[in-house]
Amino acid sequence: MTPISMHRRTFLARSGLSLGGAALGTLLARSAPATTISAGLPAVGRGAVWPLHHPPRAKSVIFLCLAGGPSHLETFDYKPLLAKMNGEPMPESVTKGQPIAQLQGKELRVLGPLRPFNRYGQCGAEVSDYFPLFGSLADKYAIVRSMVTEQINHDPAHTFMNCGTALSGRPSMGAWVTYGLGSEADDLPGFVVMTSKVGRNPQPIAARQWHSGFLPGQFQGVEFSTSGAPVHYATNPPGVSVPHQRDLIDTVAALENHRLTRLADPEVATRITQYELAFRMQTSVPELADLSDETPETLALYGAEPGRATVGTNCLMARRLVERGVRFVHLYHSDWDHHGGIRNYMDEICPPTDKAAAALLIDLERRGLLDETLVVVGGEFGRTPMAQGKDQEGTGRDHHIKGFSMALAGGGIKGGITHGATDEFGYHAIQDVVHVRDLHATMLHLLGIDHARFTVAYQGLDTKLTGVEPAAPVTAIIA
DSSP states (O other): OOOOOOOHHHHHHHTHHHHHHHHHHHHHOOOTTSOOOOSSSOOTTOOSSOSOSSOOSOSEEEEEEETTOOOGGGTTOOOHHHHHTTTSBOOHHHHTTOOOSSOTTSOOBBOOOSSOEEEETTTTEEEETTOHHHHTTGGGEEEEEEEEOSOOSHHHHHHHHHHSSSSTTSOOHHHHHHHHHOOSOSSSOSEEEEEEOOSSOOOOOOGGGGOOTTSOGGGSOEEOOSSSOSSTTOSOOTTOOHHHHHHHHHHHHHHHHHHHHHHOOHHHHHHHHHHHHHHHHHHHHHHHHOGGGSOHHHHHHHTOOTTSOOHHHHHHHHHHHHTTTOSEEEEEEOOOOOSSOHHHHHHHHHHHHHHHHHHHHHHHHHTTOGGGEEEEEEOSOEEEEEEEEEETTEEEEEEEOSSEEEEEESTTBOSSEEEOEEOTTSOSEEESOEEHHHHHHHHHHHTTOOTTTOOEEETTEEEOTTOSSOOOOOGGGBO
């Protein structure tokens, strides 16, 4: 038999479909018995984890990130000893050998709580006077006082909180959730990001914090703005009609489908779905951003200012997004990096944050959405019990990763409890320690996903949001 010869280019072109299919199969692979993967890209309302590993308690997530690191000692973790020792040297036995960001080699002195704490609700939770409105709802949320993380500087700490690793290029938790569950919204992205700031220089947030990493690109977060146009280029330019735009999308999609049959590249499929989504968003986004259908009482409840990117406006937008089927909403509220002038800055930033966070819980509950929406409030780390500096801005607190606080509500969370504890200085988490990986495992569990079975094959590893170290849902805070 005469040997068959073929040029390399011809071979690669003709085998594109099979090679691309193999690549896609590798991307979607799971180690048994992880889950059943739907063919190709997930359909609306269905993700890669289908059926779910167990009945979900939550359908969506709103993560209010207080970017810069809010002080747990001015929010949810009262330490009488700090008040008693204010201005005295910090015992070396507490801090020796511990990672410190900017206080290395400095004289370490105790800084007491800036405001008194009060007990709120039937549960008697201790919450700072900086947050009286949120404190009054203490029976609706769980306080975790024993959070720990591994990165002491902002950017890697945000990356760790968002992606479960400090390595850049990994999928964010919003991307993981949307990939795993899909979205119930067919005219909005499944993962939306919004930012706000108050006055001072904001903590910078890189767009890679909501990237899809090695997951298909359609699962990365889409940044919305609550000032100006919500999404750039969502409206047609003058002279372009809806039928003309529809014809253009259909033509481009046909070309991309032809390419998809040749390459079976998931990113080509992503482009097709995103073209179609962008077309539908031209109608849905203006309606979403138009707050004229909200009552004056609701706007006042949030402290929302239509047309301005404030924490109140963004929290209201988050409620509007989840009630339209968006799966994950990440709100970054900057300006919590208080190395100096912490008293003045807290006086400025806490009232609107307190008002907006409380309004979000109240509004979700009265609309019947709180039970199915997991709300998380916290930053990438906490602040030190030691004072930093004393310049023209006054005294502040340094970064702290060994013990800090977060609050969780709705979506299967047991309200009215305080979980874990730090030592008497608020330095070390010493009881029921909750790692960031445990937070991620808890979130996935409430959404119906077993974090240990939710893996994607990448670079020879079954990669997951919770990484390779031990992690487990925090069952004590689950109702």
